Amino acid sequence: EVQLVESGGTLVQPGGSLRLSCAASGFIFTNYWMSWVRQAPGKGLEWVANIKQDGSEQHYVDSVKGRFTISRDNAKNSLYLQMNSLRVEDTAIYYCAKAFHWGWDYWGQGTPVTVSS
Amino acid sequence: QSALTQPPSASGSPGQSVTISCTGTSSDVGGYNYVSWYQQHPGKAPKFMIYEVNKRPSGVPDRFSGSKSGNTASLIVSGLQAEDEADYYCNSYAGSSKWVFGGGTKLTVL
Numbered sequence: 001e002v003q004l005v006e007s008g009g010t011l012v013q014p015g016g017s018l019r020l021s022c023a024a025s026g027f028i029f030t031n032y033w034m035s036w037v038r039q040a041p042g043k044g045l046e047w048v049a050n051i052k053q054d055g056s057e058q059h060y061v062d063s064v065k066g067r068f069t070i071s072r073d074n075a076k077n078s079l080y081l082q083m084n085s086l087r088v089e090d091t092a093i094y095y096c097a098k099a100f101h102w103g104w105d106y107w108g109q110g111t112p113v114t115v116s117s
Numbered sequence: 118q119s120a121l122t123q124p125p126s127a128s129g130s131p132g133q134s135v136t137i138s139c140t141g142t143s144s145d146v147g148g149y150n151y152v153s154w155y156q157q158h159p160g161k162a163p164k165f166m167i168y169e170v171n172k173r174p175s176g177v178p179d180r181f182s183g184s185k186s187g188n189t190a191s192l193i194v195s196g197l198q199a200e201d202e203a204d205y206y207c208n209s210y211a212g213s214s215k216w217v218f219g220g221g222t223k224l225t226v227l
Contacts, residue, residue, distance in 0.1 A: 035216075037163075044120070045155070045163065045206050047216040059214035095162060101169055102210050103153030107162040 002026040002106045004096045009111030016086050020111055022079040022096030027106075029077040030054075033099035036070060036081050038092035039110075046092075049081065050099065064090075086115045121146065121207055121219035128225040134195040137222045139207030140188060145217055147188035151210035154183060154192045157221075158203045166205075167192060194224070202226045 008020040020036070035050040049060045049070040058070050069082040079096055093112050097104035122140040129135040139146065139154075146152055152170045155163035165174050167183040170190060180201075182193045190209070194201055207219040 044221040045157075045208075045218045047208070047218060050214070050216075057214070061215070100165070100174075101172070102149075102151035103165060103168040103208065104155075104163075105165045105168075105174060107164075109162050 002098065004098065004106055004108035006094065006096050006108045006111035009094060009113045011114045011116065012086055013117050014086060014088055014115055016115070017082070017084045018086065018113060020081040020083065020094055020096075020113070022108060024077045024079065024096075024098070027098065029072075030074045034072060034079045035097045035099055035104060036079075037095045037097050037104070037107075038090075038113075039095070040089075040092045043092075048094070051079070083113070086113075088115050091115045119217070121209060121217055123205075123207060123219035123222045125220070126223045126225065128227055129194075129197045130227045131197050131199065133197050134193060135197060135224065137192045137194075137205055137207075137224065139190040139192070139209075139219045141190075141209055141211075141217070142188055145209040145211040146185065146190050148212065149210045150185070152183065152185060152190040153208045154181075155206045155208065156201075156203045157206065163206065197226050199226050 005023045036048040051070045067085045071080045093110040095110045096108040098106040154167040157163045171183040211217045
């Protein structure tokens with residue numbers, strides 16, 4: 001059974017940093033691109049970033065470029081999102097998702113990030 | 118990277134069919150056959166419903182189907198059931214390794 005379990009979300013002040021983690025199991029992690037998708041309170045979904053199987057390529061939505069870094073540790077079947085210079089508008093539930101045929105077939109339950117003073 | 122346009126709401130009675138549209142541009146929906154759809158119940162993670170415009174993942178009822186014409190993709194839900202009441206989001210590849218979602222449609226089963 002595929003499982004994606006996010007962790008690391010919390011309350012942080014504007015300008016602060018946070019690192020999210022996603023533990024993957026039930027599939028061959030090294031075979032798939034992985035992504036982070038977020039959802040602000042009461043709003044829609046927004047693709048944030050994705051990373052290639054071997055970590056050699058990363059891509060970001062313009063609003064987080066230069067502030068967020070996606071990475072993975074294939075030995076630990078884990079995905080990460082380092083978030084720096086956080087803004088109030090980064091407040092959201094952050095989902096880890098497994099890529100499949102230009103979409104995402106499995107999603108974690110999400111971890112909430114609140115940026116507020 | 119502008120969001121795709123979806124109607125905020127849609128509704129239908131049990132057993133009826135409903136179509137949810139998703140309008141983009143020639144740079145996203147119209148340019149690639151990489152449209153996917155997601156169902157989200159309140160407080161839950163999104164669920165993968167349709168990929169590559171009209172393909173259904175295993176386990177998704179065949180009441181759900183997808184299509185595309187020009188810059189507009191559509192999700193069709195036939196034989197509406199109470200459990201279909203949820204938010205639905207479209208997504209499209211937008212080139213240059215970017216993806217864009219629609220704003221979401223709240224489907225109500227009357």
